[in-house]
Amino acid sequence: MYGYDAGVLGGVLLHKPFLDAIDNPTGEWVIPWISSSYSLSACITCAIVATFAFKIGRRGTIILGNIAAVVGSVIQSTANSVAQLTVGRVITGFAIGCISSAVPTYLAETGVEIGDRGPANAFNAIMLISGVPLAYWIDYGCTKSNGQWSWRVPIAFQCIFAIIGGGCMFFLPDTPRYYYAKNRHSEGDDALERLNDAAIDTEQVQRIKREILLAIEAEDEAASSLHWRMFLTSGIIDRTPMKIIRRLCICFWLPMIREWMGSSLMAYYSSVILSRVGARPSLVSLLAGVLNIFFALGCVPLYFTIERVGRRSVLLYGACVMSVLILIFTVLQAVPATTSIQWAGIGIIFLFLFVFGYAWQGCVWLYCSEIAPLEYRHIGGAFTGFGEWLMTFITVFAGPIGLTNVGWKFWLWVLSGNLVAIAFVFFLCPETGGKTLEQVDFLFxxxxxxxxxxxxxxxxxxxxxxxxxxxxxxxx
CATH class of the missing domain: 1.20.5 (Single alpha-helices involved in coiled-coils or other helix-helix interfaces)
Structure with missing residues (x-):
């Protein structure tokens, strides 16, 4: 639903029945605002989620998000004005803000073995990005018609994912770590028994419970030295015993840097970029659909390699490869265009998004959910989503303006984001693979x-x- 919702509107924005339904707006900022209001809403929601997510839990936050997604989708699919469509986008943005904050945390905290977290979040990334090409191809097929259903049905279709996702959560418990952090020990014991398929008094389950309770005790002791002013230094000056502020700041900056690296720019405006690179108009739609499939396929190898290679190595070496690719692409855009150079540029975009899908799409969510302290994991998830959606809003709103007014030099900005990613991971991100969530506390x-x-x-x-x-x- 996450990926589908992010991509579905882009395929109908220039569709005549859609424009007719909202009275054919002529303002220069109307269409960019409709697109970016979703990201802005998700960004603000992630900041708000930090204030109440611990009260309703990871499970409750996910259910709330799915309910809001259904409401927002219905409002969008029945829209007959820019105002109604924007309201629907804002509500759906709220839904995605809740879901993107809570789902990675839920997946990380319900892993039984140390090696469960990586594949679970990698599979989550595969499903997430697969929603983007799914939305594209449904739009591609439906917009061959000129009826009003041709854009309303694709937008309403996302309700199916929300109903399935939210409905399943009603039959699942919250995470043991959440229950213990809330002093709901009997529910935590029950959840641990279900996850481990063993009685609470067995040695394996008791060991896990002891580690969780000790981590909670350690974080409570470390939290006594916290102060909000520490966030203003981005965690550089963090004298807390467990570096809680620094870890939460990493949760914010890592996804923000990821969007700076060009992810949403290429996903949202793949057709625009391909046409500017030199693809023929008859090929642009087809290439854009295949490009989004490549993005999703890049996430597949991560499922099989994340636990062997490690999070830090995937992020670091992936950023190095992507920096080289985007440098080559920038040079190709700066020199006089020929047919060979145009096709080389298209090939670089395909390679870039494939590597991006492998190295940074799923691994960032996993890493941030692992380094966030237990009693602050809801804040870490909110910070992760806030950084993600803040930069997505900036990219989606300003990206086409930059491509139009600056030309090939705009890609230097994207290149700088990839170089910053290398330095950030190298100096600030220790390896978390092969450790329990409680052991990660002691890395910092x-x-x-x-x-x-x-x-x-x-x-x-x-x-x-x-x-x-x-x-x-x-x-x-």
């Missing part, structure tokens, strides 16, 4: 704080062993 912790927590964990384990021995002696 001061050495003396880690030692104290490990001793507390050891004492807890020794105490548990003594209690077991005492029960055995009593039975004897």
């Amino acid at each position: 912790s001061k050495s003396e704080f880690v030692s104290g927590m490990k001793k507390a964990e050891q004492d807890e384990e020794e105490g548990e062993e003594k209690r077991i021995e005492e029960r055995v002696e009593l039975k004897a």
